[in-house]
Amino acid sequence: MVVLDKGELEQIALPAAQPPVADVRSVDLSAAAGPAREAAARALVAACEEHGFFRVTGHGVPVELVRSAEAAAAGFFALPQGVKEEEAPTLGYGSKQIGGNGDLGWIEYLLLGVTPAGAVPVATSASSSTLPCAAAAAAAAAASWSTSTPAGPLRDLLDEYTVAVRRMACAVLELMEEGLGLGGGGALARLVTNEDSDCVLRVNHYPPRPAAPELAAGAPPNLTGFGEHTDPQIISVLRSNGTSGLEIALRGGAWASVPPDGDAFFVNVGDTLQVLTNGRFRSVRHRVVVNSERSRVSMIFFGGPPPGERLAPLPQLLGDGGRSRYLEFTWREFKTSGCRGRLAEDRLSRFENN
Ligand SMILES: O=C(O)CCC(=O)C(=O)O
Numbered sequence: 001m002v003v004l005d006k007g008e009l010e011q012i013a014l015p016a017a018q019p020p021v022a023d024v025r026s027v028d029l030s031a032a033a034g035p036a037r038e039a040a041a042r043a044l045v046a047a048c049e050e051h052g053f054f055r056v057t058g059h060g061v062p063v064e065l066v067r068s069a070e071a072a073a074a075g076f077f078a079l080p081q082g083v084k085e086e087e088a089p090t091l092g093y094g095s096k097q098i099g100g101n102g103d104l105g106w107i108e109y110l111l112l113g114v115t116p117a118g119a120v121p122v123a124t125s126a127s128s129s130t131l132p133c134a135a136a137a138a139a140a141a142a143a144s145w146s147t148s149t150p151a152g153p154l155r156d157l158l159d160e161y162t163v164a165v166r167r168m169a170c171a172v173l174e175l176m177e178e179g180l181g182l183g184g185g186g187a188l189a190r191l192v193t194n195e196d197s198d199c200v201l202r203v204n205h206y207p208p209r210p211a212a213p214e215l216a217a218g219a220p221p222n223l224t225g226f227g228e229h230t231d232p233q234i235i236s237v238l239r240s241n242g243t244s245g246l247e248i249a250l251r252g253g254a255w256a257s258v259p260p261d262g263d264a265f266f267v268n269v270g271d272t273l274q275v276l277t278n279g280r281f282r283s284v285r286h287r288v289v290v291n292s293e294r295s296r297v298s299m300i301f302f303g304g305p306p307p308g309e310r311l312a313p314l315p316q317l318l319g320d321g322g323r324s325r326y327l328e329f330t331w332r333e334f335k336t337s338g339c340r341g342r343l344a345e346d347r348l349s350r351f352e353n354n
Pocket residue numbers: 131202204226231238240246286287288298300
């Protein structure tokens with residue numbers, strides 16, 4: 001349950017706008033080697049340049065696994081509030097607060113650090129377990145995990161899910177390397193496969209918008225589920241249970257809604273990939289607006305680099321003049337800096353090389 005007082009509800013109210021539907025490019029990850037794969041790599045690069053966002057088909061993540069993980073997550077969110085809060089140390093449960101700096105949403109969530117072996121909870125007061133402040137995985141908490149708790153089967157499914165999605169994220173980055181002509185050295189994929197890579201799984205639940213009279217009279221029909229932001233990592237791989245709500249900002253700044261797709265995955269370019277490509281790819285601003293009668297459950301894998309990784313444009317992508325548009329920084333420095341601000345802040349602006 002998400003409990004917001006009247007003042008908080010007013011903060012997250014949104015006007016009843018109906019944005020146009022986004023024209024989202026599809027990339028087939030299963031395209032056969034040769035011309036089909038080359039076309040897929042070109043489509044991927046074009047999508048990253050245009051919107052910083054695309055749909056992935058042919059992803060190879062078993063549909064039964066996805067459906068089971070989603071159903072188990074929905075089952076967990078339906079448990080009594082007290083039970084969910086008891087599971088906070090093992091599942092990184094939190095509600096309504098996104099980040100530690102006052103951002104609120106019509107949302108409850110799980111937040112888990114991802115190691116090559118699976119998912120472990122991120123240190124979990126609601127205020128610290130946030131994007132972009134997600135801390136490194138808490139291995140000790142994982143050790144205390146017991147499958148006999150109400151969330152046991154869910155944890156096992158999320159483990160399996162993260163292994164499959166991390167593999168897919170890696171395949172997406174390999175196709176990207178091909179499209180960018182980076183050769184076969186794994187310049188991007190290695191950043192999310194390293195055993196120290198700072199990857200995170202977030203499972204979001206947006207309950208249906210409350211009906212009047214729960215909402216104050218005259219309240220607008222839309223609520224912020226997850227306020228506008230860019231993801232700080234390299235890429236985010238997202239899926240939902242076929243319920244609408246996700247919106248992306250187009251180049252001119254206008255919002256467009258992403259048509260729900262219960263089978264495909266969506267990929268966001270993150271701030272770090274914008275840096276690695278010297279601004280050629282665009283980290284996509286996005287948000288979730290809650291206006292539906294149905295619950296939205298989304299699962300997002302954030303592929304981030306190891307904390308000490310020095311981030312700067314790849315030399316092959318510096319372009320004419322060879323000038324970096326960004327100051328070099330480590331992933332740790334970027335996260336620390338990002339934690340100080342509000343969700344909607346342009347975190348890269350502090351690192352621009354003016
Ligand atoms: O829940 C969603 O669909 C998107 C949420 C999101 O953007 C995030 O968790 O970073």
